[in-house]
Amino acid sequence: MRISMDxxxxxxxxxLMHVLTPxxxxxxxxxxxxxxxxxxxxxxxxxxxxxxxxxxxxxxELQKGLEKSxxxxxxxxxxxxxxRTHILLIGHIIHTDLMQTIDEIDSTGFAEVQDLSLSMPxxxxxxxxxxxxxxxxxxxxxxxxxxxxxxxxxxDMLVIVPIDESGISGGLSNAG
Amino acid sequence: MQDSTSLFKxxxxxxxxxxxxxxxxxxxxxxxxxxxxxxSKGVALMPDLEDVLALKRAGQPIAxxxxxxxxxxxxxxxxxxVEVTPTNIDDGEPGLTxxxxxxxxxxxxxxxxxxxxxxxxxxxxxxxCTQGVGLRYEATVGGAMPIINLIRDTLAGARVLGIxxxxxxxxxxxxxxxxxxxxxxxxxxxxxQDMGIAEADPTYDVTGIDTACKVVILANAxxxxxxxxxxxxxTGIERITQDALQLARQRGFxxxxxxxxxxLTVSPKLIPLGHPLNVNGTLNAASILTDTAGExxxxxxxxxxxxxxxxxxxxxxxxxxxxx
Numbered sequence: 001m002r003i004s005m006d007x008x009x010x011x012x013x014x015x016l017m018h019v020l021t022p023x024x025x026x027x028x029x030x031x032x033x034x035x036x037x038x039x040x041x042x043x044x045x046x047x048x049x050x051x052x053x054x055x056x057x058x059x060x061e062l063q064k065g066l067e068k069s070x071x072x073x074x075x076x077x078x079x080x081x082x083x084r085t086h087i088l089l090i091g092h093i094i095h096t097d098l099m100q101t102i103d104e105i106d107s108t109g110f111a112e113v114q115d116l117s118l119s120m121p122x123x124x125x126x127x128x129x130x131x132x133x134x135x136x137x138x139x140x141x142x143x144x145x146x147x148x149x150x151x152x153x154x155x156d157m158l159v160i161v162p163i164d165e166s167g168i169s170g171g172l173s174n175a176g
Numbered sequence: 177m178q179d180s181t182s183l184f185k186x187x188x189x190x191x192x193x194x195x196x197x198x199x200x201x202x203x204x205x206x207x208x209x210x211x212x213x214x215x216s217k218g219v220a221l222m223p224d225l226e227d228v229l230a231l232k233r234a235g236q237p238i239a240x241x242x243x244x245x246x247x248x249x250x251x252x253x254x255x256x257x258v259e260v261t262p263t264n265i266d267d268g269e270p271g272l273t274x275x276x277x278x279x280x281x282x283x284x285x286x287x288x289x290x291x292x293x294x295x296x297x298x299x300x301x302x303x304x305c306t307q308g309v310g311l312r313y314e315a316t317v318g319g320a321m322p323i324i325n326l327i328r329d330t331l332a333g334a335r336v337l338g339i340x341x342x343x344x345x346x347x348x349x350x351x352x353x354x355x356x357x358x359x360x361x362x363x364x365x366x367x368x369q370d371m372g373i374a375e376a377d378p379t380y381d382v383t384g385i386d387t388a389c390k391v392v393i394l395a396n397a398x399x400x401x402x403x404x405x406x407x408x409x410x411t412g413i414e415r416i417t418q419d420a421l422q423l424a425r426q427r428g429f430x431x432x433x434x435x436x437x438x439x440l441t442v443s444p445k446l447i448p449l450g451h452p453l454n455v456n457g458t459l460n461a462a463s464i465l466t467d468t469a470g471e472x473x474x475x476x477x478x479x480x481x482x483x484x485x486x487x488x489x490x491x492x493x494x495x496x497x498x499x500x
Contacts, residue, residue, distance in 0.1 A: 086427045088446060090420050117426070119419035128420035130427055158415045160424075160431055162446040163340075163453070 001056045001078060001136050002031075008045035008072040018069040019050060026062050028054035045072065053137075081112065081134040083141040087148060091157030093118065093127045101151050111135035111144035183209045184496040185254035189245050189274050190261035191215035194288050194315070194488070196232060197481030198258055199225045201489050208492065211254045213238060214245035221252070245270070249277045255499070256492055259287040265385060265405060268295030279303045279311065286491040288315035288484050290389040294405050297396040310498065312491035313397075317390045318343060318460045320483035321476030325490065327398060327464060334466035336398050339437040341462030342453055343390045345478035346374045346381035347413050347433040349458045351444075355421040355430055356456075361414065373458060383412035384433060384442040391435040391442060403440060411443040430454055 009015040016033065023030055029052055036047040054062065059076075066073060093101070102113045115132035133148070135141035145161055152159040184207060188195045191213055202208050203225050213220045213228055218239025220228050228238045249257055257278040261271050268291035275292045278285045279300065287293075292300060293313055304311035314324045318341075327336055342348050346368060353364045365382070368374035380386050388408040395401040413433050424431055429446040432453060436442075447454050452473040455461040460478030465471045477483040 086424075086429065086446065088420050088424055088429075088431070090415055090417055117423055119417075119423060121417070121419060126415065126417060128417045128423055130420075130423040132427075158411070158444075160416075160420070160444045160446055162429065162448070163434060163451070 001059075001080070002051065002053050002082060003059065004049065004051045004077040005073060006075040007048045007050065007066070008041060008043070008074060009048050010070070011040065011044055011046050015046075015071075016048070018071050019048070019066065022062055022065040022069075023050075023052050023054065026054060026058040026065075028052045028058065028062070047074070080136050081114075082136065083138050084114075084132065084134045085141055085145065085162060087131045087133060087145065087162075088160035089129045089131060089152060089157050090160070091126050091152070091155065093129050093157060094120065096155035096157070101148075101155070104151055105133060105144055105147060108140075108144060108147065110137075110140040111147075183207065184256065184492070184499070185209050185211045186256045186258050186492065187212040187214070187248050187252065187254050188258045188260065189214045189249070190259065190289070191228075191232060191238065192260070192262065193481040194260040194484045195258070196229060197483075197485030198260065198488055199229055201482065201485045205489070207496065212243070212248040212252050214243075214248055215239075219243040219245065219248055221248075245274060246277055249274060249283065250281055254283065256284040256286055256495060258488060258492070259285055259289050259292075260488070261289055262291075263289055263386075263389065264291040265294065265380070265389060268292040272296060275300055275311075276303065279307050279309060282307050282309050284310040284312070284495050286310075286312045286315075286488055286495070288313075288488060290316045290386075290393060293396070294389045294392050297393070298402050301396075310491075310495045312495065313393065314491050315484050315487035316393055318462060318474075318476065318487075319345070319478040319480060320486050321460050321462065321474055321478060322487075322490075323394075323462050323464070323474060324397060325494070326474065331464065331466060331469060331472070334469040336464060336466055337438075338465040339394050339398065339462060340434055340453075342432050342455060342460055343435045343462065343478065344381055344384075344387045344433060345458035345460055346378065347384075347387070348455070348460070348478075349373050350382070351413060351416065351421070351431055351433070352456045354416070354418045355425060358418055358422065360418055361416060382414050384410045384435075387433060387435040387442045391437050391440060394437040395440060399437065401440070407440050409439075409441045409443070413444055416444060 032051040034049045039047050106112045114134045118129045120127045135144050213223050217237050219241050220238045221241045231238045259274050271289040272292040350364045392403050395403045431444050432447050434445040453461050455475045461475035463473045
């Protein structure tokens with residue numbers, strides 16, 4: 001999960017290490033650090049904005065660690081649902097309980113159905129839908145697509161997913 | 177020029193659309209000589225190509241001897257067996273026997289027939305290797321679109337990491353027409369059958385079997401997979417609705433049947449409109465991902481008698497150059 005944190009650090013050298021080291025120790029990956037030297041507070045601290053990726057369950061431990069080393073946390077923002085994909089479904093989408101299909105994605109906590117356009121030609125004919133799924137990250141998006149594929153198999157729907165644009169599917173590491 | 181030694185001699189085994197295409201193209205190539213043509217009814221020895229093509233067009237038998245196709249392969253002196261009998265996905269026959277006999281008799285094999293390669297790729301390439309002859313099959317994948325020789329020769333300095341593509345012109349035609357004209361699957365399939373783009377029994381194309389065969393051939397040729405048809409995870413295009421294609425279009429996608437060689441899958445995929453694999457009509461396209469050359473995409477006519485013959489002739493001429 002991507003986190004944005006607004007912090008206040010003492011204006012003495014080495015303070016930033018109190019932030020970056022615990023993030024890194026907990027498996028996080030720092031993406032951006034901005035010092036707002038020009039906005040020094042009346043407490044003589046410097047506001048700092050940090051953006052990093054970290055597993056959600058590590059966040060509490062990180063918070064404790066930061067507070068213990070004297071870092072003031074002003075705000076924590078969880079930047080949710082950064083990854084998006086469109087998926088085509090063909091089959092008896094309504095009659096196989098559309099709500100349940102959506103709920104199963106939404107209940108993951110890391111992905112949700114954000115948009116759904118449906119076309120129902122006739123009562124006995126298969127319907128078609130394009131579903132937009134958003135997730136907290138690329139891995140989570142992949143997981144939610146797998147969940148949708150499983151649902152579709154149970155409900156005898158055809159799923160059409162986008163071609164992997166990051167390169168040829170299957171990854172480069174196991175290429176023969 | 178000493179004709180008898182410098183000529184490269186071929187037999188054409190199978191005289192359907194592709195075999196006739198080969199005969200037509202060979203007419204303009206003085207360095208090649210067709211010594212025998214076999215169709216399902218018999219064998220024409222030392223045929224006059226114009227005459228046999230005319231006989232075939234008129235629905236007349238072409239045979240002028242009592243020989244069988246296997247006799248030709250075994251006893252008639254020639255360099256290359258052009259094996260272009262129809263693909264049989266079940267056991268590869270009769271092509272498989274033709275391949276084996278040709279290789280055992282130290283004749284090169286050039287083919288558009290996927291069946292034997294899908295059934296016994298490892299055995300056949302091994303046999304060709306031990307016999308010191310060539311087994312070439314550019315025409316089995318993508319018709320006129322170069323892919324196998326492109327990878328093997330032109331991209332020889334790069335390692336291939338993945339290949340995927342639109343490898344069946346019939347499916348691509350159906351999906352393109354459905355999307356562009358907002359027509360139903362059944363309507364477009366009938367139209368394709370009328371135009372000769374789809375077979376009377378379209379199963380082989382629309383269920384993805386044909387694409388899967390090509391995936392197997394590429395996987396075996398470039399990834400040492402020793403895969404067979406059963407290893408491919410297969411989803412066809414029969415269930416795709418034109419509504420689905422319209423919905424996809426509104427989001428900036430088309431749907432194509434994609435064969436993925438690395439994954440051994442064949443399935444319809446959403447392709448962004450600007451993607452290089454978004455080719456229309458009966459065209460084929462393939463993207464090759466390499467370590468040093470990045471991604472390379474080729475497109476071309478995936479079927480047709482003369483187009484497929486062009487791929488066969490490229491293999492024949494490359495074998496001929498190897499001999500000289």
